[in-house]
Amino acid sequence: MSTIFKKANTAVITGGASGIGLALAQKCVGYGMRVLVADWDAKGLEDAAKSLGSGVSTARVDVSKVEDWGELKGRVEKEFGGQINLLALNAGIGARTAFEGAEADPSIFRKVLDVNFFGIVNGVSTFLPFIKEKASSSSDYQSAIVITGSKQGITNPPGNPAYNASKAAVKSLAEQLSYDLRAQKNINVHILVPGWTWTALAGAASGxxxxxxxxxxAQVVDYLEGKMREGKFWVLCPDNDVDEVTDKKRMLWSAGDAVEGRAPLSRWRDEFKGEFAKWMEKDL
Structure with a gap:
């Protein structure tokens, strides 16, 4: 899908005022694309607008609210004529949750799911009709939907059940969307699964x-672009500490809990540490 990143194409990016979303907006601007950046952070949007230049539009949006998506839809119709070549559903939040103490508050779980999962559902339901209409009108029209997931939604490490559950749901949604659009040869779906990335959620905001x-x-976005050009659904990013082979071994072990009948989250249980260490030493 190399034709996504080209002059005069359009991009709508949620969570685009910082981190991966901002880096993706910068890449799109570099190609001469028209970009609409949506985010809840008003100050971040202001800073992003200054850094990205006059060709970029911004919108303050709470992705968990359907009415905000209605306003964003109006902006896309007015500014882009309903054309979306890149829909990047990237907005997400992190909030500590647990099943005891203050972090067991159901309202925190609900907030995480509302943003991380229903923010994706809202985006797809709002803009997929636009994308399909344009795609059906011309075989030359190319579009991509990029959904940001997380390795935590695949390996499910202990310590943050709401975030993990939200990203597991996002993975499932992205897989279903890709399958449902399998006959649409000019629409690709990609799930972006970053490794450790230096964003605000990871500590960059600490200074x-x-x-x-x-x-x-920027490294994550460069990797994403490469996988999009290859037409890959899975964009499993390594980082400078964890390579692709290590990621795949961890994911295979996690899937093996059900197949082998091990206790859930066995990778982190003391009684499986030796067996897991031997597994990681094996060749795939």
Whole structure:
């Protein structure tokens, strides 16, 4: 899908005021694309508009609210004529949750799911009709839907059940969307699964220096572009600490819990540490 990133194409990017979303907006601007950046952070949007230039539009949007998507839809109709070549559903939040103490508050779980999962559902339901209409009108029209997931939605590490559940649901939704659009040869779906990336959620907002291990958002976006050009659904990003082989071994082990009848989250249980260590030493 190399034709996505080209002059005069359009991009709508949620969570685009910082991190990976901002880096993706910068890439689109570099190709001469028309870009609409949506985010809830008003100050971030203001800063993004300054850094991205006059060719970029911004919209303050709460992706969990259907009415905000209605306003964004109106903007796309007015500014882009309903054309969307790249829909990047990237907005997400992190909030600590648990099943005891203050972090067990159901309202925190609900907020995480509302943004991380229903924010994707709202985006797809709002803009997929636009994309399909344009795609059906011309075989030359190319569009891509990029959905940001997380490795936590695949391997499910202990410590943050709401975030993990939201990203597991996002993975399932992206898979279903890809399948449902399988006959649409000029629409591709991609799930972006970053490794450790130096964003606000990962500690960049603290002001401390970036550690060696995480990738920058720009590195993630470059990797995404490469996989999009290959037409790949899965965009499983490594980082400077964890390579692709390590990621795949961890994912295979996690899937094996059900197949082998192990206790859930066995990778983190003391009684399986030796067996897991041996597994990681094996060749795939």
């Amino acid at each position: 401390r220096a970036k550690p060696e291990a995480p990738w920058t958002p």
